Amino acid sequence: MTDEAVVDLTEEIAKSLASLVGIGCQSGDVVMGLSTVRRVSSLALVFADVSLAEGTLSELSRLTRHGTRVFRVSPLSLMTAVAGRGDVSVMGVKEGSLAAGMIKKLG
Secondary structure (H helix, E strand, O other): OOOOOEEEOOHHHHHHHHHHHHHHHHHOOEEEOHHHHHHOOOEEEEEEEOOOOHHHHHHHHHHHHHOOEEEEEOOOHHHHHHHOOOOOOEEEEEOOHHHHHHHHHHO
16 A cells, blocks of 8 residues: 555554553543444544555545544554454544553654
8 A cells, every 4th residue: 555644553663552552442542443443533543454455444544634643553463462352453542641642652
């Protein structure tokens, strides 16, 4: 995918965010699954597995128009396994303090 709106996330950074994903799942600030991400309107971050279909990734990249930052992760399970969800292909983080902390780690 050559869409400049979607940024590839390094394995190192993905692993560094994993503990925050666990916290976000407990607080409700992290949502998992494509259908859930589609329904939430105030996402600061979206992480998509590199295996996601091109059309779906393109759909997610349009969220950048509203200020959402979209990242591709290979594999997304580096971040979601901590929550026991190695099976999801899309994850979102709602706006707020958790997202702000993640953005700091993203640089």
